[in-house]
Amino acid sequence: MSEMAEKNSNTEQNILEAAKVVFVAKGMDGARMQEIADKAGINKALLHYYFRSKDKLFEAVFVEILSKLIPDISELLLSELPLFEKIRKFTQHYIDTIRENPLIPVFILHELNREPEGIARTFKSMGIQPQIFIDEIKREIGKGTIVPIDPLHLIVNLLSMCIFPIVAQPIMQHLIFEENGEAYSAFLEQRKKEVPEFIINSIRKK
Amino acid sequence: MSEMAEKNSNTEQNILEAAKVVFVAKGMDGARMQEIADKAGINKALLHYYFRSKDKLFEAVFVEILSKLIPDISELLLSELPLFEKIRKFTQHYIDTIRENPLIPVFILHELNREPEGIARTFKSMGIQPQIFIDEIKREIGKGTIVPIDPLHLIVNLLSMCIFPIVAQPIMQHLIFEENGEAYSAFLEQRKKEVPEFIINSIRKK
DNA sequence: TTTACTTTTGACCACTTGGTTAAACTATAT
DNA sequence: ATATAGTTTAACCAAGTGGTCAAAAGTAAA
Numbered sequence: 476m477s478e479m480a481e482k483n484s485n486t487e488q489n490i491l492e493a494a495k496v497v498f499v500a501k502g503m504d505g506a507r508m509q510e511i512a513d514k515a516g517i518n519k520a521l522l523h524y525y526f527r528s529k530d531k532l533f534e535a536v537f538v539e540i541l542s543k544l545i546p547d548i549s550e551l552l553l554s555e556l557p558l559f560e561k562i563r564k565f566t567q568h569y570i571d572t573i574r575e576n577p578l579i580p581v582f583i584l585h586e587l588n589r590e591p592e593g594i595a596r597t598f599k600s601m602g603i604q605p606q607i608f609i610d611e612i613k614r615e616i617g618k619g620t621i622v623p624i625d626p627l628h629l630i631v632n633l634l635s636m637c638i639f640p641i642v643a644q645p646i647m648q649h650l651i652f653e654e655n656g657e658a659y660s661a662f663l664e665q666r667k668k669e670v671p672e673f674i675i676n677s678i679r680k681k
Numbered sequence: 682m683s684e685m686a687e688k689n690s691n692t693e694q695n696i697l698e699a700a701k702v703v704f705v706a707k708g709m710d711g712a713r714m715q716e717i718a719d720k721a722g723i724n725k726a727l728l729h730y731y732f733r734s735k736d737k738l739f740e741a742v743f744v745e746i747l748s749k750l751i752p753d754i755s756e757l758l759l760s761e762l763p764l765f766e767k768i769r770k771f772t773q774h775y776i777d778t779i780r781e782n783p784l785i786p787v788f789i790l791h792e793l794n795r796e797p798e799g800i801a802r803t804f805k806s807m808g809i810q811p812q813i814f815i816d817e818i819k820r821e822i823g824k825g826t827i828v829p830i831d832p833l834h835l836i837v838n839l840l841s842m843c844i845f846p847i848v849a850q851p852i853m854q855h856l857i858f859e860e861n862g863e864a865y866s867a868f869l870e871q872r873k874k875e876v877p878e879f880i881i882n883s884i885r886k887k
Numbered sequence: 888t889t890t891a892c893t894t895t896t897g898a899c900c901a902c903t904t905g906g907t908t909a910a911a912c913t914a915t916a917t
Numbered sequence: 918a919t920a921t922a923g924t925t926t927a928a929c930c931a932a933g934t935g936g937t938c939a940a941a942a943g944t945a946a947a
Contacts, residue, residue, distance in 0.1 A: 486924085504710035505818060508905060510889060529760055578794055585791045587851040588784055603856055606727060611937050622882070623689050627857055627868065628875045638849075639841035646795040649801060650809055654818060662799065669834045676828070677883035692894080714935060724896050729936060 485656045487525050489515045495536050503533050505547045505588065536595055537586070538577060545601045547572060558615050559679075561631065563671040569637045570667050580642045605630065621678040627680065636670045693731050695721045700742050705788045709739050709795065738779045743792070743803055746785060751812045753778060758814045764821050765885075768839065769877040775843045776873050786848045811836065827884040835884065 481520055493514035497506045512519040526532035551565050573580065587594050612626035640647060644659060652658040699720035703712045714735055718725040730739035757771050779786065793800050818832035847855060850865060858864040 501795065502708060502710060502791065512783070519905090520907080521925060522926085525926075527906095529905065534849060547797050581787060581794060584787045584851070585708065588787060589707065591851060595851070598852070598855060605857060619783070624879075625871070625875065628872065628879070630877070631853065631872075631880060632842050634849075635841040635845035636838050640837050641846040642790055643840075643844075643911095646804070647837065647872055649804060651811060657908090664769060665831070666834065666837075669758045669831065670838070673834070673838060674829070677879050679885060690894090713933090715933095725935090726897080726937080727895060730894075735934095735935065 481524060482536060483572050490525055494532050498536050499578045502585055542602055547602060549603060559675050562674055564569055566637055566671045567667045570663060573638060575639045577644060580638055619680055622680055634676060687869045696728060696731055700738050704739060704742050705784050708791055747807055751809060753762060765881050768880055772843055775875045779844060779847045782852060783847050785846055825886055828886055829883055839880060
């Protein structure tokens with residue numbers, strides 16, 4: 476079809492994909508190179524041919540995950556929507572995003588505990604800039620649109636209410652829905668409207 | 682001093698304590714029996730003398746963690762305080778509790794992903810009863826004290842804003858405080874007042 | 888001191904782990 | 918065809934893993 480070099484040999488992408496699934500599900504320590512090889516349909520030695528070691532493979536996976544996740548977050552926060560609309564859009568979009576890969580946040584947090592320095596370094600290499608959003612909130616406070624509130628707490632509240640219910644699904648589902656997965660799914664769907672209204676209701680000046 | 686049988690041989694408690702630290706920090710897969718033995722100051726074979734296998738030891742640790750955590754949660758929710766006061770007290774108490782063992786929530790969530798059935802069974806054996814608190818919220822809505830809101834979302838919001846900022850400390854600290862641990866600690870301290878006011882501000886009927 | 892017992896240990900084992908290596912298999916250019 | 922380079926494999930290895938066992942060390946009663 477095209478003479479462009481395939482962006483990566485098919486095998487390499489297969490490996491990365493398989494490694495991602497296994498690493499995210501079982502963590503660095505629980506993951507087995509053999510299982511990754513099996514899932515990629517190749518020999519174990521080929522893993523070491525493409526990625527020299529388990530650590531290198533892990534880091535490649537980790538970088539790929541972060542570089543898909545982070546731009547996604549930044550994008551919306553920096554858009555030109557009015558604040559309330561931005562909060563609504565962010566909640567909806569973010570809840571959906573995490574639901575697609577619900578294991579990733581816990582995976583990241585667990586690995587971050589396991590090896591703080593290495594992972595943190597990878598994190599830093601991607602730029603994240605919450606300052607612009609912070610300034611926007613301050614401006615709205617100045618205009619009197621919203622109640623005075625520390626922007627950081629507002630942002631952390633927003634993130635918490637989006638992320639936590641998804642990562643804690645295995646517990647919550649049991650505690651409040653008796654293992655009914657569909658009910659919990661509907662519950663998360665509701666949250667896309669409930670959370671932004673809850674927030675706006677708290678900060679809107681009346 | 683006393684003729685009562687020691688509730689557990691000193692060694693057994695030492696082992697449990699050491700195992701708890703190692704398991705929570707590194708997870709079931711990352712934990713090594715040798716490291717636990719070293720930390721308990723004993724021979725590795727003695728681990729198997731008291732707890733027959735790594736799995737058994739892990740479960741003992743897991744049960745101990747849960748049975749300390751869960752009564753702590755239930756207690757306050759069922760007390761006789763007025764709703765707003767209860768929310769304030771819960772936030773303060775709960776944030777402090779988790780800060781004492783910040784690794785435990787991620788540990789639980791990670792293990793829950795690793796082996797859903799086994800862990801969930803352990804979970805179920807401890808009774809948790811959110812219904813009473815749900816009813817109380819409904820009563821307040823009926824009385825017109827607070828805005829109509831799905832009690833489940835309110836509870837999940839409360840839990841999210843308490844737990845998430847602590848478990849995500851390694852990320853948040855970097856994103857907003859440039860690795861300044863004390864600043865983040867102060868930030869969490871602020872949240873003990875900010876979170877309840879944020880919630881009450883959202884649900885109070887004006 | 889002897890007896891009977893629990894607790895603790897060092898040495899050991901079978902097995903799995905990540906990783907290596909040399910040889911075989913492509914495919915492309917000459 | 919054949920040389921050259923990249924790709925893939927089976928067989929293998931050293932290090933570490935959870936777990937075992939028989940013997941030693943402690944302990945308390947007879």
